Amino acid sequence: MSSDTAPTEGGPAGATPTLYVVVVGCGRLGSRLASSLSRQGHSVVAIDNDPATFGDLATDFSGFRLEGDAAQLAVLREAKAPEADALIATTHDDNVNLMVAQVARNIFGVPHVLARVFDPKREEVYARLGIDTICPTTVAADLFLSSVTEGAARLRRAAP
């Protein structure tokens, strides 16, 4: 899709539909996600309680910036979370992410909800509640492990 054709919902077949995405937490991960989604033509609202973090958004970010504590229902409402197609919770506080994700999914009925959870133990419990989580520790460990085992296999193959 070229950058000058704004995608529209229910547009021509083959075009990616525009999604309305709420990104909670605008740190390194959140700002990167919000910037990429905005560049892909999606409508994005980035929420953070520290407005300084909005400086991390790409210069061509065309979404909304909302300052506030997403653990407060009023803030999520202000972000029009009930109308969102997707919500991604990426604050540095696992518990905020888990609460926001549950509110989005169980109260607002947001169809696609993802939460970053640093603590692998907490991740297991919430997987049982049907909350989709991504644990950077687990993901990184898996990547490191496969890289190490592949490296070892290459070394073995290269060995005389």
Place this chain on the structure above:
Amino acid sequence: MRALIVGGGTTVYFLCRDFASKGHEVVVVNRDERECVRLARQLPATVVCGDGSDASVLGDAGARSADVVLALTPNDQDNLVICQLASLQFGVPRTLALANDPDNVAVLHKLGVPAFSMTDVVSTIIEQRATTDQITNLLPVGEGRVIVTEVRLDDASPALGRSLEDVALPANALVAAIMRDDDVIVPHGSSCLNSGDRLLLVTQPDNHAAVLRALTGERR
């Protein structure tokens, strides 16, 4: 009863002291090391230092054998996760979370965690006390959806000498008992009201004021 309380500050201190004096076994979880040392010195309770929303800390604090977990930290998201971990991971039969933001009482309920708001409780009491001084007791139950009140009828009551069915009480309100001298009367529609009667009322927030008006008259 074995109670596990997560939080700190004076409220938690006095709550623990009260529970302990009633013979309950109390475990306090607090993440601040200095506060833990102080609590351990002052309370006949086990004090565990750590993050109460960390499953291993809850486990160390004996969550598996706790009868009730109270999450009273200043952060609603922490209180939610503490209670969910307690019930999901450790099978604690009863949990209760403090909702610092009154809006979160409903949110936590919908997420399966019983919760209460200090703001709601205190403001209800203050509002009711401000409207009449005849209220001697007031207890919000069912997370504030039901109010149990004790009201004394004085000579200015418009309900004196009338039977309960003649006093037009709003729907969904009940005079549960009439305390007259040394007697306790469980009233019928034909029971008459006298000056000096103390009534035990069961009301709801939306009809509470109207019930008080019907029984004690307009005030202020």
